[in-house]
Amino acid sequence: MSNLKKLFNPGSIAVVGASQESGKVGNVITKNLLELGYTGKVFFVNPKHDKIYDQRSYKSLGEIAEKIDLAIIVLPAKIVVPVIRESAGRVKNFVVISAGFSETDEEGREREKELEALAVEKELNILGPNCLGFIIPKLNLNASFAGGMPKAGNVSFVSQSGALAVAIMDIARKENIKFSNIISVGNKMRIDEAEILEYLSQDEGTKVIGMYLEGIKNGPKFIRVAQKVSRIKPIIIIKAGKTEKAQQAISSHTGALAGSDDIMDAVFEKTGVLRAENLADLFALIELVSNTQAPKTNQVAVVTNAGGPGVLTTDAFGGKEIKLGDPNDGIKNKLREFLPAESSVANPIDLLGDAMEDRYAQALDVLDSMEGLGALVCVLTPQDQTPVSKIADRIIAFRDKTDKLVATIFIGGERVERSVAKLKENGIPNFSFPDLAVRAINEYYAWNRRRTADQSGAESAEPIVVDASRQENIAAIIGKAREEKRGALSFPEAQKIMAMYGIKTPSVTDIGAGDSLPEGIGFPAVMKVDSDKVLHKTDKQGVILNIKNREELEKAYAQMEDNFPGERFIIQPMLAIKTELIAGIKIDGIFGPIVVYGLGGIYTEVFKMVDFLVSPGSIQEVKASLAQGKLKFLFEKTRGQAPYDIEGVSKILFGLSLLAREAAEIKELDINPLLVYNDGKEAVAVDVKIII
């Protein structure tokens, strides 16, 4: 990965396309560099002028004798490549503000390819093109065409939308959110979200990384980097573009079950990224993480001066990992010492509507000694007599002496406004409503818990080694099918591949076109057409089940030959059905091969009990996914029912993930049904469709 340190910490900057003319993008950047306190050297390049704001205007980058750490390019798209090429020998870091690249038309896409080739050849770091630039408040450096300078702090925000970055800076000013970096990534030609994550993970001033993304440039790289960075700092992403776009035609059943947004969720889950559901959620999480340490336990105490908001806060804990802790009798007695008789000392602690600042402070002090507590939340509604500001002061003072996460939910308008501002200035996150607060604390806790768990187990997974002989064998099978111009493998071919990965299939009798039926077939049996032209066999009556004897078999064969003249058929034993799963491989446009698995049967789409495995690193990872996923009920003992074989299913799914890695020729794979048992029998892949 490229070293972006110089790009984002330049000692000298040249603006190519600098301007004194108001209304021009180049002018905004020029003024931002001159007026906001940046202390590095700034050079202006514009051949049309001699001076810009009383500074020399150079004809070209080449004219500048001094060292240039960063060049900001604000030129018409057409001349961007030549200008960069000219100086690529001595300038290595660029921000290309100019639009007119791959976001436009064919010409623009060509232009971007050219720029990219240049960057690769000359080893250049290029942010953009088509971006807003970046801002580093600590350096008073606004290398963007957005006005103003946010407060310096520990939040890095990375945006694929320049406009949203501007709006977010405006909101942040009001909410007292302080930034270490604001980076607009534009077309992400060379520097994509993964590169930025890698850089920010090393940036000492950054405690939390927020991102607005519409797409992921390189799926596997993103997974690798996000997984690593998540263990160091929380990554909070708002991913836009959830609504499904029309997908390409998909011929496998499992493929159709895996929406791209579901896969995104699975990737975020796997990598430990916190997904913000919306902008409110994004701000809540950023504010919380920026200002507090993650709660060490999942136990939370809530104090409130109002019953209703207390109930709403309690509701917000429903389905969360964090819980309202139970104060023991010692704590309750201490609370009773100073609280009125009508107060509730069960969590949430109701201080009553007439609570003054002392009651809040005393309650917090008592609760601070509650064993195993991770966080304290103060709820307040501004009754006429409520000393809002004094209460805020006491909460601030308490925060200074506790090791627990402290957050507030002051619900109101003008009556709380100034105190909320004070809380925020003092680094106490305040949330307007209970559910935002509880959700954010829950996510923060879960991030920290996962990170701790990850760190203990992360090193143990063995690296996956590709089995070259298997690859060769598969290539031979697929090569033959391709020679015969088939789009899918026959069942016997698929069966061979399954066997290589230890996946059991039923024994099969192969009937070539026009063959007569062999003797010795066991009953009950199933007869199926086996052709790459009949992919949805069941729908097209290409499967006859429960054939009981020779006579029925002959009738079935006659019927099949009638329906599918010239095709091959297979006969399988009719297996006992206990539970049907479905499993397969889908090639995702961003993340590559994904293993999809879920509950099968005719209501697969109704129940949508489907989960995903994105390049699992080990069979243990698969097992953990199964044990926590939507199918976990199968692997638990329920109502006298024996659990299904989780080891066996894990082996099969991990096998599929290996196959996906080893056989890039496979476009889709569908095992439907995968019969699983809870009586010791091995799972069987009854039908296997492999599209090549």
Add this chain to the structure above:
Amino acid sequence: MSNLKKLFNPGSIAVVGASQESGKVGNVITKNLLELGYTGKVFFVNPKHDKIYDQRSYKSLGEIAEKIDLAIIVLPAKIVVPVIRESAGRVKNFVVISAGFSETDEEGREREKELEALAVEKELNILGPNCLGFIIPKLNLNASFAGGMPKAGNVSFVSQSGALAVAIMDIARKENIKFSNIISVGNKMRIDEAEILEYLSQDEGTKVIGMYLEGIKNGPKFIRVAQKVSRIKPIIIIKAGKTEKAQQAISSHTGALAGSDDIMDAVFEKTGVLRAENLADLFALIELVSNTQAPKTNQVAVVTNAGGPGVLTTDAFGGKEIKLGDPNDGIKNKLREFLPAESSVANPIDLLGDAMEDRYAQALDVLDSMEGLGALVCVLTPQDQTPVSKIADRIIAFRDKTDKLVATIFIGGERVERSVAKLKENGIPNFSFPDLAVRAINEYYAWNRRRTADQSGAESAEPIVVDASRQENIAAIIGKAREEKRGALSFPEAQKIMAMYGIKTPSVTDIGAGDSLPEGIGFPAVMKVDSDKVLHKTDKQGVILNIKNREELEKAYAQMEDNFPGERFIIQPMLAIKTELIAGIKIDGIFGPIVVYGLGGIYTEVFKMVDFLVSPGSIQEVKASLAQGKLKFLFEKTRGQAPYDIEGVSKILFGLSLLAREAAEIKELDINPLLVYNDGKEAVAVDVKIII
């Protein structure tokens, strides 16, 4: 229902417990009535003083010669009843502010009963006790102990939490939400949410009713009234107390599946109440409904000056009834006439970051002519050059000439603050983030659609007549079981009751304790213990399935007699299983008997495909619930599978609802499984458990 018009529009008010002493509740109310502009007559009652704020202080209500429309009682709990009794002959409307009633202890509960008896006897309207009072801004009447006077408008807010009402007024001031009534209902002794809804539905100044509720006083009354009022005005309720409290022990399977909050959802759905998910949602809905007419169609157009927020807005439409409409070519061409080439003219219309007010105005004008459009939403992020205020002006001007709903999503902080305030002052709802806006518009649209549909079909349902002879027969069966001290009916008894409601059960052979097995039993068969002591038969091995012949039957009987000495048994034919449902009756603490139904089988709890019927008014209502509910997939043709018999299942479920009405003795009822078919066979209630 009582007439509350005088209570909430009093021409004269007496404050009993008035006070000049700062810090006292009576003082706040006294000052609120004197200082905020109320023009009715105000009398003060306080025997300890001669004058209060230069007005005469009466010794008692009796001393006041003039007519008193309303008395506000701010006295110690102990003397509330005697004071009201004394004046009950001439004062009919009371607000009891005083706490110390059923919210406290046994003594308080007794006191409240006494007060209620008095109210019934003397036909008094009493708001409270233990309430904040109420506020009618139009009359400048603050009959509460919250300070200040909200702006007058068309929003009524009813709160079970006084503190939350105060916080909401404070937020409303900032958000420019204007009120017709703010009513704190306290303990809801006589005037509960249903009474208030009834009153507010007739209150001309009220367009939308918002409520914070922790409980529902009288379930059936609430359903009746809410259903009626919802057809007139939107009711938006935030219902707190979602998290399940420990329930009483429940012996039926269906009973355990029906959480009280799920039932609340079903009631809100049935009655057309909009349930706010949280406070942000409540405010969004109130602001929208207060200021706009419901969209007439579900087609929405969005204009934006920023791509990212446009994508986020598009995302918010996922899963909603409202949709982004497709502009036709005519509209697109008109948009292209004035938009830059890089603009997108597909919905959302991207006006680009450099959009000035003209571009917004022109785009809105063009879109206004889009056929079938119901709403227009303007998204804005404040770029440096964006003329936020001028754009707001043009949107306001546009709103004045269109018949469509107009809303804005201005995303930002200081840069948009003043313009947002201007929009709100001019009655254009603004939402800070896209999803709040889209959800609120969707709910408003859905309310209006339902209301229109309801009004066309509402009168057609026939009233349900209780069948007295059935009631008698059931009472006899249950009476006999009770005499025998049984807690549940035997299967043959349950079978008789099922037959009365046209619900088919399998034929049964009854084996009394010690009986020998009769001849002529068909195979395969099932043998079960039939005892009120063995409610969970399957778990306790009280069911032997698939008995194939006489020999197996005799073995089974011997085993059963061993396991359950002295009990009765039944033999049923083993039926073919196609799909198992589960259905039953649960008595809800608030809403009475609820019919619960869902998908059966061993994974019932995993799939949680359960729905509820709250006193359905007709078989058509049941059918509609089935067709739209979680089981709808069964009644649709899917993947070559014939639909199940919706008429048959509706008949059974409606039969259960009739049974629930007619047999109050039934505590729980469980049909498990209810076998349903899609091949013309009639559904069968295989096992029926009736707890009495």
